[in-house]
Amino acid sequence: MRRWGPWIALGVVVAVALAVVLWPNGEQSPAARAHELETQLKCPECQGLSVADSQAPTSRAIRTDIKRRVAAGQSDEEIRQSYIDRYGDSILLAPEDSGVSLLVWILPVVVLALGATGIVFALRRNREEPHLHPTDADERLVERSRADG
Amino acid sequence: MKHPARVVALAVALVVVVLGVVLALNVGNDPEQDAKQSHLVGKAAPDFDLPNLAGGRVKLADVAGKATIVNFWNSWCIPCQQEAPALQQFFAAHKDDSDFVMVGIVRDDTTGDVRAYVKKNQVGWTIALDPENVAALDFATRGQPETYAISPGGLVAAAKYGPMSSTELESFLAAARASG
């Protein structure tokens, strides 16, 4: 028990920290919601930057529009959908998790799982091969050493 | 498994071949052009209701039943200045057509600067002001200049981001008329 004591205490400390962070603390502020949405939309006139990061005029217009919509009470999903309706799917910086887009989220998990499984199997296989049956070479070795005395 | 290396190598080869095919199909793309295809082509044109520079308002309903060219621009963007002569020429050629209307929508600019530009360059077509970028976002613009062709029935027939040439303007008008 003494060996584990300090580790259990450490576990408690970490759990407390995690609990504080993960505790549901109510709604996001409108500013935070707007910022979150801004990071999810791509600036239409840039190459790959989000609306939150870009200084282009269209981005700034979209930022203003998002703030207006959040203040008007639209939900995140509604706001995203209104942009998809106008600009197409490619305005979203992270693919939705439906249809073909699901692949991009699932494949890495599958690959990592396969890799981990492969490693575990390799470890197991390595360990399950104790040579319990003497081979001919072993027998001869024993004979020779007996003969040597 | 007797030959794990071979099996894994085969799986990797498969993935590499798929990747290679996908890449090969896309060689020679112009990604900038692809990114600028408008999503609105073939759909109903968004409604707009904006102040008219000459007073009053301009609405989508005002151009119903006519082939409309909508041009987003402002007075300080350099490509807009590049396409200005083509626009002038095009408007002069068609302004008397009964089924044709041209509307310029100004974004990111001040009324004073727009008025000065219109006066200096004798811009003859309707100019609407969009300081809040409402129409710009409704039309899913990507910047300026951006031009849309709207059919008499209210469908977006064609769209382009970038300065227009005379030939392109003519083909936009033809597309708008053809869409019905």
Add this chain to the structure above:
Amino acid sequence: MKAALGYAAVAFGAGASVVGITALLAGLQLRDAFLLRFGRRCVFVVLLAAVAAAGVMEWALLTHDFSLRYVAENNATGTPLLYTITGLWAALEGSILLWAVILGGYLTFVVLKFRRRASDPLVAIATITGLVVALFFFALMLGPANPFRELATVPVDGRGPNPLLQNHVLMAFHPPILYLGYVGFTVPFMFGIAALVTGRFGEGWLADTRRATLVAWGFLTVGIILGAWWSYEVLGWGGFWAWDPVENASLLPWLTGTAFIHSVIVQERRGMLRVWNLSLVIATFCLTILGTFLTRSGVIDSVHAFTQSDIGPWLLAFLGVVAATGIGLVAWRGDQLRAPGRIDSAVSRESAFLANNLLFAGLAFVVLLGTVFPLIAEALRGSRLSVGEPYFDRMATPIGLALLFLMAAAPALPWRATSGEVVRNRLLVPAWIGGLTMLGAVVLGARGLAEILAYGLGAFATAGIVRQFALGIRGRRRALGESRAVALGRATRSNPRLYGGLVVHFGVVLIAVVLAASSAYGANRDVKLARGQSATVSGYTLTYLRSHTERSDQKTTVSADIKVERGDRLLGTYSPAISTYPNSTEGIGTPSVHTGVADDVYLTLVSSPNSQQRITLGVRINPMIVWLWIGGGFMALGTVLALAPRLRHRSRPLRTSAVAPGPDHDPEPRDPEPREEVSV
């Protein structure tokens, strides 16, 4: 005349490659030492030819010879001297030329280093492989990427380099250093292919190329960090990494390369993971070619897509050949490579390295998939979609945190096997330091899950690093009674790989902490200011003093002087600017940054003074950015340290040369197994 000279040099290089390959092949077949030596000498000719071609190009640039299309497109009479010189790598054709020069250099290094083993088939085949790669690049320059193409009518003045490429002195460093990294991975690749072809899979090739691999990795690391610095200081959007396809293209070989430099340690110590290492090394080289393809073929939209070109199909074809060769060789020989060693326990350093490799390979897969997925989606559903920062951040963060944990725990794990108790005792104090740091961060207000985990694991790892150094020092003090400082120096120099690696890890911890902090904090606001007006953002006061307009032949620059204060302490005057170039329609913004220990104040001029003399100023407060560059510095320092030769104990009697290991032979204790596998 210059065009003819340059083209001739390129043709000469291609010819020398062909001659070299032929001579080496013949020499191998006929076991003729003269032919082998001749073939090797062709490598010197290849280097000379590439250097000559580059020299001619620089000459053309410096004399503003606009009869060459490359010079006309990337240089103008008004271009400053520095950017005239860097014009060599400002566009595609020049980059290929630079690649050829660096490749020639690395091949020469290999030939010189192995000159005493010239008759060894392994070395000969490696050299042939290297020459084949060189031949490809010379062929590119003879065909689609010809830097010496002439113009029918010579323009009066050139177009000048892209405005973004003449903005900052980093242009002189970032591309060459990046290429020194990319191209360097050709060396282990050459030897990997040679090992597969000759069937000699022992650690010979590994030990021989270890230094070159580490050098390449070091350059690639610094190159990527300089790229991030450029993105931050030059591009003006306020960030340093956008998961842009070209950034990802440089990251991919770095990920597999990092996996490789860890798993080779397992191969050296235990003789295991041979097939995996060979595959990694081939994959890394393939990824460098893939990266060049993605950057140069226009397949994917990117900030780096400066030039469209025809070399896409060529690069793809070459990549296909290399991949097919590599996969084929591994499939053919792979099962003969089964290692005698095995992993004895899940709680061992071998397992930790295996987990490390799994995570790095997984991360590489994520980055590759995300980068090409828009293309796959288009093939499957007909319309594009975007894969950007939210995707990469969400996938990479758990993997990164797991790697941080490994970094913290692995140094305490012994080789082979151990009891859980030993490990627990070693890790207890560092783990507590990590846990208390987590709690402390929460107490101080941090609320992001990934963020506090990063702080905690980073502290855990740092404590582990300090512990390793302390153990090393303590051991020497007990045995030899040295002072702390001397003990530190000698301990480090007697095991430079370990301590160099620990210093690199510390750099990684710094970078991880910055990544965590920057995602959680920071402010981003646009303020409109009239002359003399101030605004306050996050405790910093910004006052618009005045604006300047500078006109030159090359550009017109409008800048605004902004006074930055914190409280009542003056931090300085900074001048963000917008430049317009005659040949470009848009203004290029130049940010101005106040770098502080805790924050950067990042200023951009969003719009120049309007009719009422008001400017719009973009203000970003970016936390802890300077520690990114410091972390990068530690990584570079650690790499240099790891490359240092071992200090041998002078107290031991010198062995005779017949028995003593060569200078690069690693004398660490090793499993008693044959150096070369006997194929069964």
